Amino acid sequence: MEKIVISTAYITLGQALKEIGVIDTGGMAKWYLSEYAVYVNGEEENRRGKKLVPGDEILLEDGSRVEITAN
Structure with missing residues (x-):
């Protein structure tokens, strides 16, 4: 599972x-x-503008998973 670390409140x-x-x-x-x-x-x-916050998880069609985490 890949992770995106953000230092703001959300990422779209x-x-x-x-x-x-x-x-x-x-x-x-x-x-x-x-x-x-x-x-x-x-x-x-x-919706490309959907706000994602730490703890949210994205699942792509190819089965890849990405978790949003906080810094």
């Missing part, structure tokens, strides 16, 4: 996808979310 789903290298630019987030299933805490999510 689009920023998180860019951080883990799934997309190259923030503008690709909308396209990626329309083409691939992404789950946040077990629920399918398609």
